[in-house]
Amino acid sequence: MIRVMDKLLLFLLSLAVGALSVLAFGIGLNWIPEEWSREIVQDLYSGKVEWLQWTVVAVSVVMFLIGLRFFYVSLRRSNSSAPSIDQRTEFGDIRISIETVENLALKAAGRQRGIKDLRARIRISEAGIDISLRAVADGESSIPVLTEEIQRAVKSHVEEITGIPVATVAVFVANIIQSTNFKSRVE
Structure with a gap:
């Protein structure tokens, strides 16, 4: 506002x-x-x-x-130079940048076979982190199975590394890779 x-x-x-x-x-x-x-x-x-x-x-x-x-x-001095997720522990404060969480999500999703051209967007909600991924699939794998594997991998990886609960992982498959291999026909 x-x-x-x-x-x-x-x-x-x-x-x-x-x-x-x-x-x-x-x-x-x-x-x-x-x-x-x-x-x-x-x-x-x-x-x-x-x-x-x-x-x-x-x-x-x-x-x-x-x-x-x-x-x-x-x-006015800004409290932080970049948006971050702040946590308080018994030893002090921890700040994890949104960019770090994005990169963790991209890393986990990029390990899955059949995925190319990944982009991530992070939002912070009351329930935890909401992660939205945009991807291009190879067209060789089942998209429902592939997206479920991505969701599971991203959720566990981000929670394990950051200690912050992941509320949702939404995957949007924007397209599939078009194969450029055409067999030439000689007559």
Whole structure:
């Protein structure tokens, strides 16, 4: 939710900076007549057009607050450089990166015959780790048997190495390998 809000604020700040840049560009190239610029500035200072003053004040305050937010975000120290799974033991804290779990899953799945081109995605849930694998099969083995072997191997390997329970292992067989061996026929 905070990332979405930051993206929205960054979008608004970018729009405001873009609009000011176009205005400055127009004034610099004399596309905006000097009389208009003077008239707007005089209206701002004289208070003749009250809505213009309040609009400028409101936009300035909002842009200042957005700028403060991004200043804070840029100086804030992150707790970790990469997403990780944190565990506490009697000896201290253990942090295992998501990338490590992905590589363990890929290693276990890659040991199975009949599988090529593996990709893994890890999600953390209340029940443990959810592992999603995308694979290309060789087309020679039974896909249900092959995927069940992969699920079993990945689950046991990841749990054994990390000590973290694996809730699910989903395997998506995206395609089969197309054989390029064609017998040429000579007549």
